[in-house]
Amino acid sequence: MVGAGLYALFNGLWAPVLLMIALTHVSDFNPREKRLAFALTLSVFSAIFQPSAALICLLILVVWVLWEFGVLGGADVKLIITAALVLGNPIFLIPITVVGGVQGVIASLQKKREIPFVVSIFCGTLLFVLYPYF
Incomplete structure (x- = not known):
């Protein structure tokens, strides 16, 4: 920080x-x-x-x-x-939300109660940063 x-x-x-x-x-x-x-x-x-x-x-x-x-x-x-x-830019929260939703669906299918949101934050931020290059 x-x-x-x-x-x-x-x-x-x-x-x-x-x-x-x-x-x-x-x-x-x-x-x-x-x-x-x-x-x-x-x-x-x-x-x-x-x-x-x-x-x-x-x-x-x-x-x-x-x-x-x-x-x-x-x-x-x-x-x-x-x-x-x-x-x-606060728009980076959109890919984090999408990745978090996918992670939540996967966790619910596996019947997990708690999921590490750190993975969603990292992957969503990475998608936001790399998106202009695709």
């Missing part, structure tokens, strides 16, 4: 990087309502100060909230935020 943050800073995405750092610190606040209020406020300010990165800030907030409520694991959140900072 540090490398992705530095890369994003060099590409002018300073607001999402600062939001990522701030959400890391907000994660330790108690109670949960205080964490969510701070996260929402920080995200709004990030989007206001750098409107061109508002979608990436929204993506970081949504992924963080999904982690906060236990829907996504920590590794999944780190990978998605890293990919968002490096790629700078």
